[in-house]
Amino acid sequence: MTSTAGAPPTHNTPADLALGFLTGGVIGASLTAFIGGCVVGRAPLVLTGLVLPAVYGLVFFLATLPRRVREAAVAPRTALAVIESREAVGGETSDVPVRFDLSVVPEDAPAFRVEIRQDVNVVELADYRPRAVVVVEYPPDRPWKTRIVKRPTPEWEERAAVAQVDSVPGPAMKSETPEGCSSGLLNLFGLLLGAAAVLLLFRADLFGSQGGDSGAPEPSVSSSSSTTTVTSSTVTVTSATGTVALGPGKSMLDEGELRAAVESLTQVAGRRQVLSVVVRDRLLTVVFSLTGGKRAGFDPRSLPYDRVPGLVEEAGTTVGAESPRSWQLTADGVTGSLTLMVVVTDGGSTGTLRADGRGKVLRKSGS
Known part of the structure; x- marks a missing residue:
């Protein structure tokens, strides 16, 4: 059987090169977004890294569906x-x-x-x-x-x-066309371009530009707790508790200090309900209510800030000292209604005072 050779068709078209470039871009963008989102803890970046390849695969499937249908209809x-x-x-x-x-x-x-x-x-x-x-x-x-x-x-x-x-x-x-240098370079260029696009679009999340512009120190976060230092105060938050420690020369009895400490804590931990609040001279400690739990709790911002110095001073009168050597205020909301308990000590004497959530004294005693 004699044969006449025909010109061999080519199947490495510009469309194949463009598809390789686009695929490289999607791979670079999705990997950069997913890894970057995991590192900085940004859910939008992680979702972008997961959704982008899925959307690209769906679009590719739908775009090539007519061609594959035509090819399947051609009898071999x-x-x-x-x-x-x-x-x-x-x-x-x-x-x-x-x-x-x-x-x-x-x-x-x-x-x-x-x-x-x-x-x-x-x-x-x-x-x-x-x-x-x-x-x-x-x-x-x-x-x-x-x-x-x-x-x-x-x-x-x-x-x-x-x-x-x-x-x-x-x-x-x-049947297996080896990829040339140009195809490999286009794929690599698409991958780098996709990664660069993600870094550019999400630079604020990835590099913390907002925190850098304000000049405020950024919190160092671990899997179990986060700590933020603001001027001379240190805020530490875990899943169950949060604390604010004042620097030297400051007291929670100073005007506006207790309110500022609670506000700084809610900025880091969010507006979570708490079970109890313990205030000492330079330390604020809160116990958070369980997420999704049915136990009672209260908003720490509802404390009668302006009444705290007066309550401590009045409790000090029970031990004969207007400025006691040490004091502690405990706000408890476990029972449902907010109650305040102030305990002061001075010279071996201890005084207690109980007040309601608005700071009204209910009873006091000293020993």
Whole structure:
């Protein structure tokens, strides 16, 4: 059977290069967003890293669906081919991947030469020796997807047994087109561009530009607690408690200090309900209510700040000292209604005072 070689079609088009560039960009952007979001603890970045490849995959599927439907509708063409060479390229199982160089000679189309890779059982490998005639199938518009038919129909099997197929001159098309330098560079450039886009769009979240512009020190956060130093105060928050420690020379009895301490705590911990608040001269400690729990709690900002210095002074009168050596105020909301308990000590004497949530004295005693 004589053959006339046709020009081998190319299947590495500019559209393939553009697709590789776009895929690289999506990979770079999604990885940068996901890793960066995990490092800085930003949920929007993490979601971007997860959603972006899913959206890209969905868009790609929908965009290529018409083409794949058209390709599936094209009936494959059957032809005879002669094996020019074969080479096993690896494999440790019963099916060995083999690279075939075939000269395909269709009856009503130009002949062509193609190089394919197909798995062949070790037992059947002897049937595919060089110069053997085989039956192949291929899509007419994509001849590089040629496949050897292992179980042809009796008619084609008989034709292959008696046919003489000439070799087709010229270069062979390859079913696995090696990516050139330009394709690799475009993929790399797309990946870098996608990563750079994420870094640019989310630079405030990733690099903390807002905190840097204000000049305020940023909190150091760990998995169990966070600590923020603001001027001479230190705010520490865990899942169960929060504390504010004043610097030297300051007291919670100073005007506005207790209110400022509570506000700084709520800025770090959020507006969470608390079960109790303990105030000492330079230390504020709160116990948070369990998230989603049904236990009673109160807003620490509802404390009667302006009444605290007066309550401490009045409790000190029970031990004969207007300015006691040490004092502690406990605000308790576990029972449902907010109550205040002030305990003062001075010179071995202890005085107590109990007040309601508005700072009205209910009773006091000293010993």
